[in-house]
Amino acid sequence: MRGKGIAEQSLAPDFSLPDLTGQKLDLSSYRGKVVLLDFWATWCDACRDEIPHFVELQNKYGGQGLQIIGVSMDDGPEPVRDFYQRFKMNYPVVMGNAKTGELYGGVLGLPIAFLIGRDGRISAKRIGATDISVFEKEIKDALQSAAASSYPGS
Amino acid sequence: MSLPIKFRPILLIFIFGAVAIALTSGVLGYQASLIPASRLIKPDELVKILQSPKSEKPLMIQVGSHVLYTQAHIPGSEYIGPASSETGLQSLRKRVESLPRSKFIVLYCGCCPWSHCPNVKPADDALHAMGFTNVKILYIADNFGADWVEKGYPVGKGD
Numbered sequence: 001m002r003g004k005g006i007a008e009q010s011l012a013p014d015f016s017l018p019d020l021t022g023q024k025l026d027l028s029s030y031r032g033k034v035v036l037l038d039f040w041a042t043w044c045d046a047c048r049d050e051i052p053h054f055v056e057l058q059n060k061y062g063g064q065g066l067q068i069i070g071v072s073m074d075d076g077p078e079p080v081r082d083f084y085q086r087f088k089m090n091y092p093v094v095m096g097n098a099k100t101g102e103l104y105g106g107v108l109g110l111p112i113a114f115l116i117g118r119d120g121r122i123s124a125k126r127i128g129a130t131d132i133s134v135f136e137k138e139i140k141d142a143l144q145s146a147a148a149s150s151y152p153g154s
Numbered sequence: 155m156s157l158p159i160k161f162r163p164i165l166l167i168f169i170f171g172a173v174a175i176a177l178t179s180g181v182l183g184y185q186a187s188l189i190p191a192s193r194l195i196k197p198d199e200l201v202k203i204l205q206s207p208k209s210e211k212p213l214m215i216q217v218g219s220h221v222l223y224t225q226a227h228i229p230g231s232e233y234i235g236p237a238s239s240e241t242g243l244q245s246l247r248k249r250v251e252s253l254p255r256s257k258f259i260v261l262y263c264g265c266c267p268w269s270h271c272p273n274v275k276p277a278d279d280a281l282h283a284m285g286f287t288n289v290k291i292l293y294i295a296d297n298f299g300a301d302w303v304e305k306g307y308p309v310g311k312g313d
Contacts, residue, residue, distance in 0.1 A: 041265070043239070043265075043272050044265060073221045073222065075221065075235075075236075097224075098225045101221065106225055107222070108222060108225060108297055108299025108300075109267075109297020109299050109300065110266055127296070127297070127300070128296060129270070
């Protein structure tokens, strides 16, 4: 379902958060790509179910400009590192915090995902377990829309 | 009709396998849906109790993630750690061990849709096993944001 909080079409709030190796990841450095920002946690069943599908989507659409970024809401990175290896995750995961949650209108339930267009604006928000076909359609739309906007005459 | 002896090991392997799969997939033991309805309390019912001067106030314990608690929680409630982990369960047991078994306690999480919450069932089981007789679990259908914060109920922030 679509949720309340941060409005669609608003600029995605920037953040700089440590990834699982401690390196900082800046959301702004992905401007120009279609970003799927997934707030999740290792203890969240519905989140775990989605991860293998996100790995597939990253493989399938990464070459067209999709970048999935996981924001873990676990209390510490240890279980996340284990999970990352076990599920052969192929996209960056950063450790989120309450401030990041508040920036995005309150992450008060998991999973929550935001689709961000190449222009940095939020094009969709999904709360709770969401069928992967919904994500795939929205990603394809965002990639095509971005491609079309690059060629105004098309 | 009894099973022929030669098939019994196969049956045992099948049963053990099914139980192992169920445990690792969270089918058994972790689903909030297995908590009897009589042990649940709805958000509006809890709010009435909290706002009524005459009602006995419960000890409220959040058994989910600290990041979620810091963003929003029920004022007066305590963070104890995710009860889906042994560390969280130990903290919960330690917090309540000296309390009278008739103490009114409300457990809540709100991390996930009710049927996916991994925390409230183990927490409820732990208190039940310790002999607590007046424990209620806050029924949060979707998540704490949708079913508490956005309803306009009282919210606290921070540690």
